Amino acid sequence: MAKLTSRSDDYSKWYNELVVQADLAQHSDVKGCMVIKPYGFAIWEKMRDVLDGMFKETGHQNAYFPLFIPKSYMSKEAAHVEGFAKECAVVTHYRLMNDPNGKGVVVDPDARLEEELIVRPTSETIIWNTYKNWIQSYRDLPILVNQWANVVRWEMRTRLFLRTAEFLWQEGHTAHATKEEAVAETEQMLRVYADFAENWMAMPVVKGVKTESERFAGAEDTHCIEALMQDGKALQAGTSHFLGQNFAKAFDVKFQPKEGKMDYVWATSWGVSTRLMGALIMTHSDDKGLVLPPKLAPIHAVFVPIYKGDEQLAQIREKGEAICADLRKAGLTVKLDDDDSKRSGWKFAEYELKGVPVRIAMGPRDMENGTVEIARRDTGEKELVPLDKAAAHVAALMDEIQDKLVNKARTYRANHTTKVDDWDTFKDVLENKGGFIEAHWDGTPETEDKIKNETKATIRCIPYDSIEEQGKCVYTGNPSRRRVLFAKAY
């Protein structure tokens, strides 16, 4: 196995190699699409299961809507079409035939669809077209539905997990009787995402609201969580949209309230995708490979025997199995790797590459002393632990590593968040230090656009916790009442 490119040599190359070498995913033969391999999918499954539980706890139910959307639906909400039209895959035919001129098959020209179908880039349109028939009265509200699905956005440039033509995600779509309730739902789900990011992914995020130009196509407001990667670039890790009555009006979804006249329904939608995998990778991993927070690691600990001959292996394996059994009782997933075709050194490197949080090694010396060597992936520290304390020690390490990772990421973010009040410093910090920049902005899309064109930095969000203060726009000098968060972004 080749050595990884180091992060300092070429961060982007490091990421690409890591994803492939750690066996998370690979490029498929289809342009822009990826194959998520079992080890990568195991992480995604954990994320999915935890999030799914959180959605259920907040009262949501899962459902499933079609992959295909009639073309005409897309055009019903003006801003929505405009946002997605450029990246839609379109189904025009429904049949193949043998090529009359030779080998292979061709599209049967007689099998043209009357109305072309769009492969969903997101499902607002088909869902709201469906909700129309589900909703008559306030008694039918709220509708709190989520779906786990794949979507397709025909991207020019793709990167494994971060941006692929097809990706997996969940999309929540809710319908409410009042604006207040819909706004509350939007904010609630953003808090769910932030909670997941920080407490499961060990990835600190900034909660905030997008500016008009970064808003979801068709939304009144887009709330987001923004994380900071190790190369100083920001990554949008989840979004929650307050859709107002835009889709209700576009699809004519009205309800009869308890009192008063028919009114349009209020909507939200919210989603996170396999992009979270990219965020997870880039938040914690190092030049040796993946570093995974224990709460999302498919394997918590691996036991590696070091031995000469079958007899010694049998003795060590017996001890190892006892430790593994204790750990399983404690709810951990453990692997005892007694594969004789690989040497211990190879296994050490391999499990480091794959980010297994803890490694337990035991050799003849340990057998004599009644110890095992316990190594943690995040710090690389090794210590000798008495056999009878091994399981408890490993179990305790899980919490410790989880905490350490989130604290390390918080420290990194704090060190890479800079308050800036003048334009030269802004450019300098962005160029030489990277990270988040807290600066005043005059609130106009024009200024935002100019800053973007000159520096590639965008406003990631207006943080929830930004305090009101008098200031001057870092670019125009015009008055501003709060700082916003700038960064170069993925």
Add this chain to the structure above:
RNA sequence: CGGGGCGUAGCGCAGUCCGGUUAGCGCACCUGGUUUGGGACCAGGGGGUCGCAGGUUCGAAUCCUGCCGCCCCGACCA
């Protein structure tokens, strides 16, 4: 869509300029043996429509024409 690179064994590549034994190397794989506290070693072995389609030639991975695909860098996006 612009710029660059690449397509030869599962992966990574050499060979292509200047056509000529049976297309080669490393890793991986299979068999046997020796090894085993940080990516072992020896011996033997299997595996190829040289991206596709035409053409030139006695002869094409190599030359010509056309096509297809992918990766990287830019403009757009989760």
